[in-house]
Amino acid sequence: MHTQSGVMINPWSSAQYFDYEKLIKEFGIQRPDNYFDYFMFRRHLIFGQRGIDYLEYSIKNKIKFNAMTGLMPSGKMHLGNKLTIDQIIYFQSLGADVYIAVADLESYATRGISFDKARNIAINEYIANYISMGLKPCRIYFQSENYDTQSLSFVLSNETNMSELKSIYGLTDSSSILHVNAPIIQAADVLHTQLGHLGGPRATIVPVGIDQDPHIRLMRDIAKRLRVYNVKIEDNKISIYIKGSDDPADKINSAISVLGNSGYECMPNYEYRAIYVKNSTGEDKIKIDMMLAIEESRINDYAFIEPSATFQKLETGLKGGKMSSSVPDSLISLNDTGEEATRKIKHAVTGGKQTIEEQKKYGGNPDICPVFELYKYHNSNDKYVTRVYEECKGGVRMCGPCKIEAAENISGMLKTLAEKKDESLGKLDDYLIKRSS
Numbered sequence: 001m002h003t004q005s006g007v008m009i010n011p012w013s014s015a016q017y018f019d020y021e022k023l024i025k026e027f028g029i030q031r032p033d034n035y036f037d038y039f040m041f042r043r044h045l046i047f048g049q050r051g052i053d054y055l056e057y058s059i060k061n062k063i064k065f066n067a068m069t070g071l072m073p074s075g076k077m078h079l080g081n082k083l084t085i086d087q088i089i090y091f092q093s094l095g096a097d098v099y100i101a102v103a104d105l106e107s108y109a110t111r112g113i114s115f116d117k118a119r120n121i122a123i124n125e126y127i128a129n130y131i132s133m134g135l136k137p138c139r140i141y142f143q144s145e146n147y148d149t150q151s152l153s154f155v156l157s158n159e160t161n162m163s164e165l166k167s168i169y170g171l172t173d174s175s176s177i178l179h180v181n182a183p184i185i186q187a188a189d190v191l192h193t194q195l196g197h198l199g200g201p202r203a204t205i206v207p208v209g210i211d212q213d214p215h216i217r218l219m220r221d222i223a224k225r226l227r228v229y230n231v232k233i234e235d236n237k238i239s240i241y242i243k244g245s246d247d248p249a250d251k252i253n254s255a256i257s258v259l260g261n262s263g264y265e266c267m268p269n270y271e272y273r274a275i276y277v278k279n280s281t282g283e284d285k286i287k288i289d290m291m292l293a294i295e296e297s298r299i300n301d302y303a304f305i306e307p308s309a310t311f312q313k314l315e316t317g318l319k320g321g322k323m324s325s326s327v328p329d330s331l332i333s334l335n336d337t338g339e340e341a342t343r344k345i346k347h348a349v350t351g352g353k354q355t356i357e358e359q360k361k362y363g364g365n366p367d368i369c370p371v372f373e374l375y376k377y378h379n380s381n382d383k384y385v386t387r388v389y390e391e392c393k394g395g396v397r398m399c400g401p402c403k404i405e406a407a408e409n410i411s412g413m414l415k416t417l418a419e420k421k422d423e424s425l426g427k428l429d430d431y432l433i434k435r436s437s
């Protein structure tokens with residue numbers, strides 16, 4: 001997927017995308033509104049979203065919703081990965097049913113990691129930390145053991161084709177079929193949470209980095225293609241189109257009955273397979289779409305509501321640039337000791353001036369400082385983080401003591417996680433779902 005300026009967003013590339021404004025403009029990503037009072041929204045660490053209004057509608061109307069994420073069982077969980085789980089825990093506190101996919105099929109295919117090893121890594125490096133961070137019981141599953149996602153990915157693969165995947169992902173004739181399968185399996189991971197036996201159609205939020213946007217767009221499109229009722233805004237009124245070539249009368253009549261019960265006046269057009277909702281405005285779209293998805297789920301096993309996404313900024317590595325396991329000192333693993341974390345922070349690049357005199361005179365630049373990001377991304381106390389920012393800018397704060405303070409904060413957090421680890425491992429049965437068959 002290319003921007004007008006030729007940049008390509010590709011989930012398999014290691015490039016970083018720092019020009020978030022440009023991405024918003026060129027990819028039609030929307031900014032979040034002020035609905036969510038959470039530090040990642042307040043500080044614009046979540047800089048964009050797609051379809052989050054479904055989530056807001058569900059929360060306002062006390063309708064159950066899902067939050068979904070996945071983990072690749074390789075390497076170590078680090079502070080950058082933690083941000084996604086922070087969000088998942090936040091959405092869970094708002095009432096979300098949480099699902100987490102362990103991508104052991106992908107780690108086997110791409111990195112040759114056996115399923116046993118993947119399980120071990122997933123539990124010890126990731127899931128134990130999720131629980132220690134405050135994740136409440138939820139549904140964590142291994143892709144290799146989940147019949148729902150495997151069979152759904154087979155169904156979803158019929159909703160896309162090679163030319164679409166080539167244009168989204170830049171695939172070529174020599175691309176591995178794995179690059180064809182992987183986005184479909186991810187779509188199945190997200191959409192299966194809306195299958196009838198798991199609660200049916202619901203708003204589903206997926207917190208991701210911008211590099212995952214191609215997957216998000218594809219799964220949203222696929223969800224739409226599977227729907228029988230296609231709800232559109234036309235001239236600020238709602239029109240509904242019924243997919244298929246059968247006699248649409250029953251589907252039209254049942255939709256009119258559902259909408260009538262909520263006070264909507266509908267005008268059917270059987271020839272055009274359409275319903276026009278007379279007393280509606282564009283603002284009714286979410287309500288009507290969600291009502292019709294539930295009605296549709298009586299006749300369509302795959303009546304999914306398009307998933308929503310939040311896009312979070314990527315935390316900068318301690319050496320500048322990306323956090324990468326190939327540069328071990330660029331990141332802090334959640335299983336690092338306080339001493340290891342402190343050593344890495346002491347050697348981090350900063351936005352400070354060359355000399356203390358200059359720093360006092362001109363102030364530092366926290367906006368480009370990875371050490372400041374440790375405060376900004378991992379401390380929810382706005383007053384404290386603002387004070388650090390202002391002291392740095394005002395030349396009151398020097399980089400040496402600032403690093404030590406950041407290291408103390410992060411080490412304290414790591415110590416708490418380490419202390420809780422055994423207790424968290426003892427709770428796994430409340431989280432891991434058994435192999436489905």
Ligand code: SF4
Nearest residue numbers: 352364369392399402
């Ligand atoms: S004082 Fe702290 S926030 Fe400011 S540039 Fe130095 S390390 Fe970064």
